Amino acid sequence: MKEIVELSNQTITIGRNEFLKVKGSIDTNIYYVESGSLRVFILDEYEEQTIRFGYKENLIVSLDSFLTGKPSDFFIQAIKKTTVKVVAKQQIDTFFKTAVNSNLWTNILEGLILQQMEREVDLLTNSPKERYQRVLKRSPQLFQEIPNRYIANYLRMSAETLSRLKKS
Numbered sequence: 117m118k119e120i121v122e123l124s125n126q127t128i129t130i131g132r133n134e135f136l137k138v139k140g141s142i143d144t145n146i147y148y149v150e151s152g153s154l155r156v157f158i159l160d161e162y163e164e165q166t167i168r169f170g171y172k173e174n175l176i177v178s179l180d181s182f183l184t185g186k187p188s189d190f191f192i193q194a195i196k197k198t199t200v201k202v203v204a205k206q207q208i209d210t211f212f213k214t215a216v217n218s219n220l221w222t223n224i225l226e227g228l229i230l231q232q233m234e235r236e237v238d239l240l241t242n243s244p245k246e247r248y249q250r251v252l253k254r255s256p257q258l259f260q261e262i263p264n265r266y267i268a269n270y271l272r273m274s275a276e277t278l279s280r281l282k283k284s
Contacts, residue, residue, distance in 0.1 A: 143182065148201040
């Protein structure tokens with residue numbers, strides 16, 4: 117991942133609650149989070165559904181738009197003041213043209229796919245307790261970086277249920 121971050125020639129800082137990306141926009145950048153935290157969400161009718169988080173040393177991307185060059189339904193919003201390094205798709209494409217670097221890209225994509233599969237299993241798990249335990253085991257740092265209300269939304273439970281689970 118270090119190699120990708122070194123491709124960046126742009127750093128952006130956004131304030132709490134500001135958007136890095138909004139629904140309907142095309143975004144072919146990958147972002148490396150230097151500090152702060154972000155969430156990726158969709159608006160389902162009038163309700164936000166958080167689907168992913170990014171915090172220090174994570175890559176975050178609107179993968180559908182990055183891969184297709186088409187508008188996305190995703191929002192990417194800062195949870196707190198966040199600084200990201202920006203790597204454009206053109207830089208990524210040039211970097212990954214060599215066989216050595218293409219293996220790194222494959223590893224990154226495989227990681228994203230596995231994370232998405234874990235997320236789908238979380239959503240299909242009926243018990244809030246099981247969802248909480250799975251995420252805690254997989255990403256304990258999440259609980260230090262992200263406020264409970266966003267984690268609760270991500271886990272599809274109320275903030276009160278999450279609080280009760282954390283106490284037990």
